[in-house]
Every structure is written in structure tokens, then in C-alpha cells.
Amino acid sequence: MAGSTASPAPGRSRPGWIMSGEMAEQPAVLRRILADGAPAIRATAQRIAARRPRFVLLCARGTSDNAALYAKYLIEIRLGLPCGLTSMSTTTAYGAEPHLDDVLLITVSQSGGSPDLTASTKAAREAGAITLAVTNNADSPLAEVSEFHLDLLAGPEKALPATKTYTAELLALYLFVEGLRGGDGAPAALLPDLAEQILARGAEIRELAGRYRFAERMVITSRGYGYPTAKEAALKLMETSYIPALAYSGADLLHGPLAMVDNISPVIAIVTEGRGGAALQPVLDRLRGRGADLVVVGPQAQVAAASGGFLLPTDGVPEEIQPILEILPLQKLAWEVTIARGQDPDSPRAMAKVTQTR
Incomplete structure (x- = not known):
């Protein structure tokens, strides 16, 4: 009309x-x-x-x-x-x-x-x-x-x-x-069916996001195939919620940056099941030893040993394609944290869809 x-x-x-x-x-x-x-x-x-x-x-x-x-x-x-x-x-x-x-x-x-x-x-x-x-x-x-x-x-x-x-x-x-x-x-x-299952678990992510509403900084770590996931998760948190999120390879974290982690420091570890996760184990042990607030995205045993986490369905999923699933709960986490902080993830400040770098 x-x-x-x-x-x-x-x-x-x-x-x-x-x-x-x-x-x-x-x-x-x-x-x-x-x-x-x-x-x-x-x-x-x-x-x-x-x-x-x-x-x-x-x-x-x-x-x-x-x-x-x-x-x-x-x-x-x-x-x-x-x-x-x-x-x-x-x-x-x-x-x-x-x-x-x-x-x-x-x-x-x-x-x-x-x-x-x-x-x-x-x-x-x-x-x-x-x-x-x-x-x-x-x-x-x-x-x-x-x-x-x-x-x-x-x-x-x-x-x-x-x-x-x-x-x-x-x-x-x-x-x-x-x-x-x-x-x-x-x-x-x-992958598509597993991705659907992960994205349907929004309530778990919302509960997890409550830990980070007032966070002043975060550390995200992984090794091997999971390291790009750590970097992308940190980028999503920074560009949507503006929380300074530092991504480190687990090996690099031990070379100095570990000193800034204490019992009030939020740390997210992406544990890719396979050789990368095994290589990360000494880092997880050191983080627990420092009393870090450690949340794990990964397999059952690692989630159970952390302060909190998100269990990934990785049975039968080769290590090299697990990153396609790992990032999904972390994208939703960035969204939930941003909403909880009263901001709009659709409109990050100082961003454009096409960046005119030369």
C-alpha cells in the first residue's frame, strides 16, 4: 500500500x-x-x-x-x-x-x-x-x-x-x-553437521561470556593448527568488544609473556586434538601452576581439567580440519561478550569492510 x-x-x-x-x-x-x-x-x-x-x-x-x-x-x-x-x-x-x-x-x-x-x-x-x-x-x-x-x-x-x-x-x-x-x-x-551442533549450543557460550564482561585483557593461546584460531579469536574479541586480547603460540608464551599471567588473568586455550594439543600440554601445566583463570576449547579431558570450557566434538575429525570447528564457539563468545558490555558487534568503531591499505 x-x-x-x-x-x-x-x-x-x-x-x-x-x-x-x-x-x-x-x-x-x-x-x-x-x-x-x-x-x-x-x-x-x-x-x-x-x-x-x-x-x-x-x-x-x-x-x-x-x-x-x-x-x-x-x-x-x-x-x-x-x-x-x-x-x-x-x-x-x-x-x-x-x-x-x-x-x-x-x-x-x-x-x-x-x-x-x-x-x-x-x-x-x-x-x-x-x-x-x-x-x-x-x-x-x-x-x-x-x-x-x-x-x-x-x-x-x-x-x-x-x-x-x-x-x-x-x-x-x-x-x-x-x-x-x-x-x-x-x-x-x-564439518557442516558438526558446525550446526556447535552453533546450537548458544546457552553454553552465553554462560561462558559472563566470565569476561568486565575483563581488562585476555590471553589466548594454542599450538600447531590451533594457533591461527587463537589469533582469529583474539582479533574478533578486540574488534567487537575492544578487550585487548593477546594471542600467542604456546611456545612463544613461555618465552616471557607468561610472566603477565596470574590468578586473575583470563586465559583461553584452544586445544586441537592431536600433535598440536600434545605440544601445548606443558603450557597448560604451567598456566594451571600459576593459578590462571583457564578456559579450554577442546576435548573432554582438557575441558574437565580447566576452570571452564567448551567441549568440541572432535571424534573422527582429523587434526588439520578441527580449526574450522574451533573458531565457531569463539566467534559466538566475542558476540556474547560484546552484547553483555552494552556494545553493538555489527558496528565496531574505526572499521570498514574494505580496508584501503597501500
Whole structure:
């Protein structure tokens, strides 16, 4: 009827409704990648594998940088290839001219619109690199300048804090690395259902969030495949709730920063079941010895031995894909803490969806 005003959809007037909705989409996004994206990812991996890259470079910023770090672990462990993270300013600010023949450059970006990522990728291609863009926008400037492209198929992401594109990046990168080694990524098939189970446990996360409403700082730690999860969880907490959250590899935590942990210091440990979790055990023992307020995201035995935690369903889940599940309760934790502190996770201050770094 002319002149009428449509009522907002249920919940749309509440703070954080956009981020909340996008977190809830993640099982569907994972299913879409497995059903619709996996064949193209595998075909691209086969074409690149035929070029026999001798070294891999990863290029990213922010949340995508944490996804790239996850890919670094995959590439070094699963492929045995040397792998490094680029310093984009060497080309964009200093004009360096690298020699990148037979090097694979993987640039990861949700939007594909950051000028420094595009410029760095263009320079790498001109320097002889095989260039692959991993984005949520097939028409982006980054996709245009890259030789190959993987589409995340996550759909529009409107919340400033990235959630569904992060888990989409992890899955796409896992499938790509598996494709490089001739695998089909079949173990990932169980992820969407497990993701649904985790996201349905909102009451547990809400109770856990009460511990951090008045936190002045936090420490988040892990090792191995879980370390990128620690970095991404810290980023989500900082950009939504503004709590200074420091992420450390468990090994680095023992080299000095452990001194700042005491019996009132909140510490979250992501314990990936497997070799990474075993390597973290001495750190957990030291944290308990210092009386830290330790919360564990991980398997039953570690959660039971901590002050609190969130049990992950990891039975039958290979260590290398557990990070796709680990981040889910931590995304929701950041959302719940932000709401409890009277802030809106959809509108973090000083943030833009496309960061114009050069």
C-alpha cells in the first residue's frame, strides 16, 4: 500500500543481528563449498600442481591473514613445501623487484578490494609467480589481476566482523591443498553437521561470556593448527568488544609473556586434538601452576581439567580440519561478550569492510 512503512524483520532492531545471522549461515556455506565449489577447487589445484611450484608465498591482511597462516601449516605439513608470509610493503612502498619464477603466491581476501593486496599480487605475477586469489568476489580487482581464482561462495557478508568468510576461507584452502597432493578432501564432509551442533549450543557460550564482561585483557593461546584460531579469536574479541586480547603460540608464551599471567588473568586455550594439543600440554601445566583463570576449547579431558570450557566434538575429525570447528564457539563468545558490555558487534568503531591499505 502506498505510503506504508514496512516493519523490520524480527530481531533486526537488536544490536548484533547481522553478525548473528551470518554466523548462523556457516553450516550452509560449508555445504555449498563442498557441493558446488569443491570440483572447481580440485581442478584449479591440479592445474597448479602440474606447474610444480618450488615455494609458496601467502599474502593477506586481518582475518584473511589468519586463514593464510592456517594454509601455511597445511602446506608445510601436508605438502612439505617451504612457505612464507609476504611483506607487501616491500613492493608497494619500497618498490622491490622480487624474483618469483616457480613460486606460487596465494592471496586471501574476503572482498578482493584492498589496493595493497591487488598491487602486490600484480607485481608478483609480473615477477614470474603463479598467482591464485581466494576471495568472496569473483569480480574483484584482486581476482582480475590473478592467474587463478577460488570463489568462497559465502554470499554477501554485511557485518564488519568477518565470520562466515573466515570459515569459508579455511575450508577452501584445505580443499585446495588436498587437491595439490592428489586428495579429494573427503574428511571435510562431516564439518557442516558438526558446525550446526556447535552453533546450537548458544546457552553454553552465553554462560561462558559472563566470565569476561568486565575483563581488562585476555590471553589466548594454542599450538600447531590451533594457533591461527587463537589469533582469529583474539582479533574478533578486540574488534567487537575492544578487550585487548593477546594471542600467542604456546611456545612463544613461555618465552616471557607468561610472566603477565596470574590468578586473575583470563586465559583461553584452544586445544586441537592431536600433535598440536600434545605440544601445548606443558603450557597448560604451567598456566594451571600459576593459578590462571583457564578456559579450554577442546576435548573432554582438557575441558574437565580447566576452570571452564567448551567441549568440541572432535571424534573422527582429523587434526588439520578441527580449526574450522574451533573458531565457531569463539566467534559466538566475542558476540556474547560484546552484547553483555552494552556494545553493538555489527558496528565496531574505526572499521570498514574494505580496508584501503597501500
